[in-house]
Amino acid sequence: MEVGEGIVEYTKENTISSRDIDVVKSSFIFGGNASGKSNVIRAFQLLRAIIVHGTSSELEALPVDSFANGEGNTYFKIQFIKNGNLYCYELDYDAHSINEERLIMNDNIIFNRTVDDIIMPSSIKGLKVALRANQPLLFFAQSNNVPEAKELYEWFAQDILILGLGHNVLCNQELFKPLYTNPDLKEKVLYFLKAADFHIKDIKIQESFIPIQENNQNLESRLLLQFEYECKDSGTFTIDYEAESISTRILLFLSMMILDNHHNSKLFLIDDFDCFLHPKLVNILLRIFNEWNDTSTQLIATAHNTDILDAPIRTDQVWFVDKSYYGVSTLYSVFDYNELSIKGIKKNYQDGLYGADQIINDSMIKDILLC
Known part of the structure; x- marks a missing residue:
């Protein structure tokens, strides 16, 4: 996630710069239970599964997450740097077909796929007829040794580490x-x-x-x-x-x-990062990913422990997820509130200033206990 303009706190310790793009080393997502925090992690899981495994036949449905009624397309856009190259990948699809897919490397279009037309690398143009409607072009291109697609595929397959910390996993x-x-x-x-x-x-x-x-x-x-x-x-x-x-x-x-x-540059995705761990252990893990991190490794984690907001982090490292009355989750940063300093963020969040809180009706709970 990119740095917020004007923030000067912990620049050396908590940010990385590459190709004139500044990003934070770690980001923490807060919100109430059932607010949708874990959906950020699941989105990476879903996209990685599609890219790494592709589809085996035209009969295989693509995994979708189009909310509640299952209607509408699923859309992803992701930008990252690997081996000094800046990649931008977009994917729009439904359960049966890829509607749009685009890969850009260093401002050069590697491929561009729409419902009506496909621009492909010259090395695989002759194989166009073999590309199924439900097959990601990225998977197809790396299978046929397109260098840019192979590098992108390797990032998804090897450089994203999704760590589940639940009992059923461990x-x-x-x-x-x-x-x-x-x-x-x-x-x-x-x-x-x-x-x-x-x-x-x-x-x-x-x-x-x-x-x-x-x-x-x-x-x-x-x-x-x-x-x-x-x-x-x-x-x-x-x-x-x-x-x-x-x-x-x-x-x-x-x-x-x-x-x-x-010693490698990885993207760690951890759900319930602070679950079951003593606050001092959480603080050490923060220092590992921030202050003591001399690679391009990044951490994106969901959390509940607001003591993290007392740690030496920046406001552009703090994100919230809030769920609307209609069940739609929205992800936003505390930096959106023009907060340049982390001081006071914890109290403001606990006071409900940023939303993304657990709204508990004490009276209703008490009533059911008295029935």
């Missing part, structure tokens, strides 16, 4: 395979956890093989994690992963993903 121990295959990474994660006041001496990872189905000779690999803790009086003891707290699982997962990609 119960999958296969997420921690990098710790099993990379001993150096495991040592770094253990050091990180020790610094964060988690008294974990070691993470023991065992690979087991189980039948995919009963009476089946084919085996499937499974990872089983155990945590070895130091005990001052009685040596060590171990705890199975399933018995470990959700906060430990979350910090283990986040530290692994951060350290595994520390």
Whole structure:
């Protein structure tokens, strides 16, 4: 997300500049429960799924998210920089076909697709007849080795890290395979956890093989994690992963993903970023993505903990989602209120000045308890 004009706070620590475009290193989206904050993350998930997987036949429906009644088109526009190139990609589609699709790199049109006409790179013009109505041209072009499309495809496939921190996600121990295959990474994660006041001496990872189905000779690999803790009086003891707290699982997962990609430029998308974590741990994670981040890595996260608004961040890093009476969610920045300083933002938000609040009817709740 781009920086707000006139903001001078934490420019060195919290912003990145590339190709004369200034963006913030991290953005935090606040709002009430069921306001639509998570839809920002889901939008990236949806777009990435379409681009990375394409469609397998003309009978396959495209995944859409056209709100409530399912009518209308789904539209995306995204702009980013990779390897020094500025890309702008647009996609407009419904469940059955691509209506418009456009890719521009450094002001040069790579392809432009409408319902009536398609401008394609010369290297694949002869394959135009093979492009299905429900097939993204970006997927088709990268499959046929168009360099610009391949670079864009790689960004979606490899550089976007969508981290779910829910219990249903973190119960999958296969997420921690990098710790099993990379001993150096495991040592770094253990050091990180020790610094964060988690008294974990070691993470023991065992690979087991189980039948995919009963009476089946084919085996499937499974990872089983155990945590070895130091005990001052009685040596060590171990705890199975399933018995470990959700906060430990979350910090283990986040530290692994951060350290595994520390020297690369990635886009982290995290829903409920502050969920289950102590405020001091949240503050350290903020410093990792802002002050201590010397790459082009960015973070977009949803959050509830307003203590984040007391951290050293800028007003153009703070966003809100509010839902209308008709159920339509709107995303906007506190910078839209001409706020140039973060001071006072927390109180203003808690006082309802920016909307995006949880409106609770105390009387109605009390009434139902008295019935």
